[in-house]
Amino acid sequence: MSRILLVGTVTLDLVFGLEHYPQPDEEMRASSLRTCRGGNAANTAVVLAGLGHSPEFLGVLADVPETAVIERDFTNHGVEFEHCPRLPGHPPTSSIYLAGPQRSIVHYRDLPELAADQFSALDLGQYDWLHFEGRNVEQVALMVAHAHTNFPELPVSLELEKARDGIERLFGVAQLLLCSRGFARHYGFDSAQEFLPWMQGHAPQADVVVAWGESGAYGIDGAQSICHAPAQPPSQVRDTLGAGDTFNAGVINARLQAQTLNNVLEQACRLAGRKCGVYGFDF
Secondary structure, three states: OOEEEEEOOOEEEEEEEOOOOOOOOOOOOOOEEEEEEEOHHHHHHHHHHHOOOEEEEEOOEEOOHHHHHHHHHHHHHOOEOOOOOEEOOOOOEEEEEEEOOEEEEEEEOOOOOOOHHHHHOOOHHHOOEEEEEOOOHHHHHHHHHHHHHHOOOOOEEEEEOOOOOOHHHHOOOOOEEEEOHHHHHHOOOOOHHHHHHHHHHHOOOOEEEEEOHHHOEEEEOOOOOEEEEOOOOOOOOOOOOOHHHHHHHHHHHHHHOOOOHHHHHHHHHHHHHHHHOOOOOOO
């Protein structure tokens, strides 16, 4: 069991199941509705807890009754959140519309992001691993600088899902970069084999992993050798929400076990495939 601190956002998700994708101006009934906890780092924390680790989520929570949905989910899955600051406002909310393989997501956020001074108030000596969402760039840069200065042996991973303004500033801060296919395509790359050497050229200190959907996942290490693991989809795909966050949890779990990069990718793809076969994160 490892103590893992995950820094990012947690959301209140309203997941609507639809019989077909709506046309403009169409009014229709949803076939199902789930109200649940979401958010990249929060999802990854829940999966890590299921793998036997002791994760703690750190992010801003809304000081309103609706946050109880988030709190119950964390508690039920064994994710700590006691150091989260609480502020007035609405929980970050995502309305998610699912129609077979198609989905649309509408986000609403009015809470501020976590500030670096709220992060630095923690005793990082109690953790074995730090994981950050690649957002809130200026503050995350300060957080990682604080960790490197005071706890230089503490491993750091960084999720690069979206190419946010100034995100290049964070390329050099982590030993492990977890990239999305959309992130690679933003920089003009249509293949992982072309993206990974470019990315490692900008982050020579890091191992770089990129999930590439149905093609599986690819990674590159310090020896600049590219590894690949095929996707492992379930016999029936039921819910792909959070599959990427589950993949990230699988990578972190395997790295904590000092697995080779090939094994890291294989285990993470297997775990993400299992998640796609169930609704939610109880798998």
